Amino acid sequence: xxxESLNTPAALIDVVRMHRNIERMQRRMNALGVKFRPxxxxxxxxQVVKAQMDAGAQGITVSTLKEAEQFLARGIRDIVYAVGMxxxxxxxxLALRRQGCDxxxxxxxxxxxxxxxxxxxxHNERFDVWIEIDVDxxxxxxxxxxxxxxxxxxxxxxxxxxxxxxxxxAGSSYDYDTHEDLVRIAEQERAGCVRAAxxxxxxxxxxxxVSIGSTPTALAAEHLEGVTEVRAGVYVMxxxxxxxxxxxxxxxxxxSVLTTVIGHQREKGWxxxxxxxxxxxxxxxxxxxxxxxxxxxxxxxNGEVRGDYLMSxxxxxxxxxxRSGTPDHEIExxxxxxxxxxxxxxxxxxxxxxxxxxxxxxPDGRVETWPRFYGW
Amino acid sequence: xxxESLNTPAALIDVVRMHRNIERMQRRMNALGVKFRPxxxxxxxxQVVKAQMDAGAQGITVSTLKEAEQFLARGIRDIVYAVGMxxxxxxxxLALRRQGCDxxxxxxxxxxxxxxxxxxxxHNERFDVWIEIDVDxxxxxxxxxxxxxxxxxxxxxxxxxxxxxxxxxAGSSYDYDTHEDLVRIAEQERAGCVRAAxxxxxxxxxxxxVSIGSTPTALAAEHLEGVTEVRAGVYVMxxxxxxxxxxxxxxxxxxSVLTTVIGHQREKGWxxxxxxxxxxxxxxxxxxxxxxxxxxxxxxxNGEVRGDYLMSxxxxxxxxxxRSGTPDHEIExxxxxxxxxxxxxxxxxxxxxxxxxxxxxxPDGRVETWPRFYGW
Numbered sequence: 001x002x003x004e005s006l007n008t009p010a011a012l013i014d015v016v017r018m019h020r021n022i023e024r025m026q027r028r029m030n031a032l033g034v035k036f037r038p039x040x041x042x043x044x045x046x047q048v049v050k051a052q053m054d055a056g057a058q059g060i061t062v063s064t065l066k067e068a069e070q071f072l073a074r075g076i077r078d079i080v081y082a083v084g085m086x087x088x089x090x091x092x093x094l095a096l097r098r099q100g101c102d103x104x105x106x107x108x109x110x111x112x113x114x115x116x117x118x119x120x121x122x123h124n125e126r127f128d129v130w131i132e133i134d135v136d137x138x139x140x141x142x143x144x145x146x147x148x149x150x151x152x153x154x155x156x157x158x159x160x161x162x163x164x165x166x167x168x169x170a171g172s173s174y175d176y177d178t179h180e181d182l183v184r185i186a187e188q189e190r191a192g193c194v195r196a197a198x199x200x201x202x203x204x205x206x207x208x209x210v211s212i213g214s215t216p217t218a219l220a221a222e223h224l225e226g227v228t229e230v231r232a233g234v235y236v237m238x239x240x241x242x243x244x245x246x247x248x249x250x251x252x253x254x255x256s257v258l259t260t261v262i263g264h265q266r267e268k269g270w271x272x273x274x275x276x277x278x279x280x281x282x283x284x285x286x287x288x289x290x291x292x293x294x295x296x297x298x299x300x301x302n303g304e305v306r307g308d309y310l311m312s313x314x315x316x317x318x319x320x321x322x323r324s325g326t327p328d329h330e331i332e333x334x335x336x337x338x339x340x341x342x343x344x345x346x347x348x349x350x351x352x353x354x355x356x357x358x359x360x361x362x363p364d365g366r367v368e369t370w371p372r373f374y375g376w
Numbered sequence: 377x378x379x380e381s382l383n384t385p386a387a388l389i390d391v392v393r394m395h396r397n398i399e400r401m402q403r404r405m406n407a408l409g410v411k412f413r414p415x416x417x418x419x420x421x422x423q424v425v426k427a428q429m430d431a432g433a434q435g436i437t438v439s440t441l442k443e444a445e446q447f448l449a450r451g452i453r454d455i456v457y458a459v460g461m462x463x464x465x466x467x468x469x470l471a472l473r474r475q476g477c478d479x480x481x482x483x484x485x486x487x488x489x490x491x492x493x494x495x496x497x498x499h500n501e502r503f504d505v506w507i508e509i510d511v512d513x514x515x516x517x518x519x520x521x522x523x524x525x526x527x528x529x530x531x532x533x534x535x536x537x538x539x540x541x542x543x544x545x546a547g548s549s550y551d552y553d554t555h556e557d558l559v560r561i562a563e564q565e566r567a568g569c570v571r572a573a574x575x576x577x578x579x580x581x582x583x584x585x586v587s588i589g590s591t592p593t594a595l596a597a598e599h600l601e602g603v604t605e606v607r608a609g610v611y612v613m614x615x616x617x618x619x620x621x622x623x624x625x626x627x628x629x630x631x632s633v634l635t636t637v638i639g640h641q642r643e644k645g646w647x648x649x650x651x652x653x654x655x656x657x658x659x660x661x662x663x664x665x666x667x668x669x670x671x672x673x674x675x676x677x678n679g680e681v682r683g684d685y686l687m688s689x690x691x692x693x694x695x696x697x698x699r700s701g702t703p704d705h706e707i708e709x710x711x712x713x714x715x716x717x718x719x720x721x722x723x724x725x726x727x728x729x730x731x732x733x734x735x736x737x738x739p740d741g742r743v744e745t746w747p748r749f750y751g752w
Contacts, residue, residue: 084638262460282658356751375732
């Protein structure tokens with residue numbers, strides 16, 4: 001199979017770029033002296049995760065228990081489910097552990113910790129629980145100085161669970177676009193999570209793991225003293241949001257959507273393509289950033305960026321490609337019907353999720369089908 | 377199976393509401409004296425489409441050839457593929473017709489018409505081709521007064537294809553929110569498409585079908601003189617975008633996402649739930665409308681709307697539920713951990729697409745699993 005034989009729209013992975021992205025992150029983590037635990041929610045794809053593990057990753061992070069089930073079935077046992085545990089999901093977590101999964105679950109409240117303790121005792125299971133730390137007010141977690149931290153730690157520990165460590169994610173790093181800001185937020189993530197671990201230890205409890213991470217902070221951190229592992233997801237593909245944040249060039253984006261020109265509106269300077277939001281996702285993450293890329297940045301079929309052309313609009317299965325600024329009234333000649341283009345996505349996690357499979361394009365131009373799963 | 381036994385997040389269909397929505401549209405189409413051809417891109421679900429057909433629909437509209445393949449396999453032969461034909465997809469269209477599918481394809485340029493003629497002649501296939509008409513500058517199609525219309529018609533007809541009719545979609549109807557505006561855009565859609573058919577007929581060519589439609593215009597049109605059939609999709613579920621347009625009440629929205637509260641940030645008045653954008657989609661279609669519903673409107677598990685609570689933010693598997701206006705510092709007591717909520721979506725087509733199956737909740741509370749497919 002090669003690019004020409006693919007139906008459109010299709011999600012393409014540039015395999016060379018993907019390996020470069022994986023190596024870049026792993027080298028950095030090795031240099032900083034921490035374990036690296038990729039977040040597989042970005043791709044949910046066996047072949048991609050295998051490449052990450054082969055490069056030196058130790059364990060994985062998941063956003064759903066389905067991801068844990070799927071990757072356990074593929075032989076990965078060391079798994080962190082990095083979303084606060086819903087009490088109703090404890091039977092599913094128990095089943096995973098009974099199947100040999102070294103599953104770590106997450107709590108950020110006494111109520112949740114108590115539910116874990118009660119269920120664990122009832123089923124004679126010593127769950128490995130990490131406490132989620134809020135280092136930037138972004139989402140969930142307990143602030144490092146909040147006394148709830150020690151109450152949760154004590155609840156788990158006294159309840160006979162294994163208090164494995166603390167975990168933080170500086171999701172607000174996506175809001176910055178200078179190296180200085182990223183260095184600062186990375187240090188805030190590190191210091192906050194380490195501080196939480198120290199407070200737990202000072203209370204006489206064990207807290208071995210200090211797990212932090214996001215793609216921007218992982219790539220910006222100057223040192224990771226006190227941290228034991230880093231998690232990141234989107235770095236494996238990169239995307240236009242990350243480009244605006246400043247951590248990758250467009251030439252490093254490994255994911256694109258192959259599409260075919262199906263029509264034009266000459267007066268408006270539009271080419272209509274057969275990839276709409278169903279193929280790109282509705283993610284408009286660059287909307288509030290320094291450059292708004294619409295639904296994506298246009299490249300020729302060979303991957304060459306046509307930086308002045310964007311997917312400026314999208315319906316379910318129609319995309320509108322147009323030039324930034326002045327309309328291109330010669331767009332019919334520039335991109336005739338049948339022309340194939342590649343669109344770089346705003347957000348690789350969201351775009352990938354729209355596709356049942358990736359089409360992995362190797363350096364020799366051969367294409368392999370790499371399935372991905374979805375759902376819960 | 378019942379609601380309590382479902383894992384979260386889960387896409388729920390209120391079956392009673394769905395049937396009411398189907399009947400409302402079909403009654404209207406019967407009263408207006410036109411055939412109704414539902415757009416199955418909204419649900420891609422056998423059980424939903426069967427309900428539409430049982431209520432009187434004649435044929436279906438699809439947005440991908442995969443939808444045509446899937447529904448042909450379920451016994452539906454009369455299918456319009458309402459996206460401009462990419463020449464590279466002609467072999468797939470031919471295969472469908474050779475399997476007994478009465479597939480109609482769409483063209484809006486001489487280049488596309490010529491490609492269809494060349495391929496049809498080569499394979500001895502008389503494709504049934506409809507010409508797409510642009511009635512509102514929304515997307516693709518040929519303006520009714522544009523001479524390209526007659527050139528495309530002549531190309532198809534002289535080339536031995538079956539010129540079946542004309543087709544228009546007033547997508548701009550989504551931009552309005554008063555009945556008067558919807559009546560006006562519905563009449564514009566009708567008149568433009570009928571005018572195009574008349575011009576083709578005046579040129580001595582056959583043009584039997586005049587196909588128009590969108591959910592808002594179908595529900596607003598005062599008469600449909602000259603129209604033979606109407607297409608609409610999202611009406612089967614309705615959603616918050618359509619609510620803002622003014623065609624449905626929130627109590628008519630048949631699709632919701634069931635989710636569980638997993639944590640809180642008391643100071644901010646946030647409840648964190650286990651449905652994020654992966655379950656809701658990234659669609660923010662209400663953002664530019666008269667009321668911005670964030671990622672969705674919160675209901676209790678029983679479906680009762682809590683109109684002052686929205687999903688105000690979303691990450692991949694985390695949603696933030698908060699009160700509009702002043703923060704609710706008692707949200708921990710109001711929605712404790714483990715509470716189940718239902719979120720009404722901005723856009724039913726986009727939210728449904730995130731889920732491998734719907735969970736159809738019947739009037740007796742019993743739940744059936746209705747699979748849906750995705751991809752191309």
